[in-house]
Amino acid sequence: MAKLKCAIIGSGNIGTDLMMKVVHTARNLEMGALVGIDPDSDGLARAVRLGVPVTHEGIEGLMRMPRFSEIALVFDATSAKAHATNNTLLQAHGKKVIDLTPAALGPFTIPAVNGNANINESNVNMVTCGGQATIPIVYAVRRAVQRLVYAEIVATISSRSAGPGTRANIDEFTETTSKAIEQLGGAERGKAMIILNPADPPPIMRDTIFTLSQGGEREAIEASILDMVQAVNAYVPGYRLKQNVQFDVIGDNAPVRIPGIGLATGLKTTILLEVEGAGHYLPAYAGNLDIMTSAALVTADRWAGAVLAKEAA
Structure with missing residues (x-):
């Protein structure tokens, strides 16, 4: 079954949990990269064990990765301040961005409230x-x-x-x-x-x-x-x-x-x-992080499914 490649920026708790969800539960996405800034982070170590490409050089390292062009969607699990820079760089390369920070550059998205209303926006924000x-x-x-x-x-x-x-x-x-x-x-x-x-x-x-x-x-x-x-x-x-x-x-x-x-x-x-x-x-006990990663994955998976269906038509 065809899937779209995604990358996650942020190898902390949220980014790592999201990676595990993509690996084990995503229908239309597969991991293309996990990005961090700490070479010793547990998230990057887990990604390596799962065979997921990694970089500890942040957004710049992601863009230098040899298969960066294959990545269709990027989750940003960093901070509101960092997201502004990350989004500018990613938009220049035509990447779909799912924002898990409170930056709110794109429209607010909560799956149970506004569903697919913003599914085609280049940047969607998962609120908090x-x-x-x-x-x-x-x-x-x-x-x-x-x-x-x-x-x-x-x-x-x-x-x-x-x-x-x-x-x-x-x-x-x-x-x-x-x-x-x-x-x-x-x-x-x-x-x-x-x-x-x-x-x-x-x-x-x-x-x-x-x-x-x-x-x-x-x-x-x-x-x-x-x-x-x-x-x-x-x-x-x-x-x-x-x-x-x-x-x-x-x-x-x-x-x-x-x-x-x-x-x-x-x-x-x-x-x-x-x-x-x-x-x-x-x-x-970390339900606060689980609900963010679950909502982000549902949103991204729906978008990826729509893209794949259009390509197959």
Whole structure:
């Protein structure tokens, strides 16, 4: 079966987990290269054992590789700052780019929300781990109500699953996720927070979503949320509700003040999620990384399948 070659820039936790997913689960992609900057990284060592070509000389090393011209798609699992440079170089060579950083140079993409809407864009952004986990739920609430006034998400992850790249992008995480809550989730105002939990043993990823809506029935909201959980679970098997959806009425006697909107009332919905990793490379508690790599692979695999089908026609 024909497959397209892909490369992954970043040999850390995210890049290595993504490589393992491509090797073991991708339908339309195969590894063409793993790129890092640390010659002693575990990711590069694993790639060598798998027979995947490697370079520790970054994007420049990738472009010097003898079979670089055969690579159709590149995943960037570095940092928001590095992605700007990487994308410019890759676009000059006509490569499809899947951005796993919070740089957000391309359109936001969450498989369960906007599916294939951006599949043909030269650069697509996978938002953030917190965004991939929570924005589908925000969107699920929005489609069941007349007005989604506000949505706030709190992503809690084990500090062990937050490597140097994640820690260097905390500000970008909150900014990018907040924007995507509004642009993709449909909230008039969005807010995102991330908590690094140092507990031992490490806890799996937990996400809390609060929404304030108007003009919707509780039963319809809950049904929409449950449908969305199933949709995300189809490509992230460890994605699930932690407990039943909770509702509270915010009445005229105790309105809440929302920046940019003012005093507001309505139905408060609280959704508690957990995301357990699949264990392809990372431990099960690193669901925050697993949902990013799973979403990126689904997006890339769909694009590659479409390209291969067109070539075969």
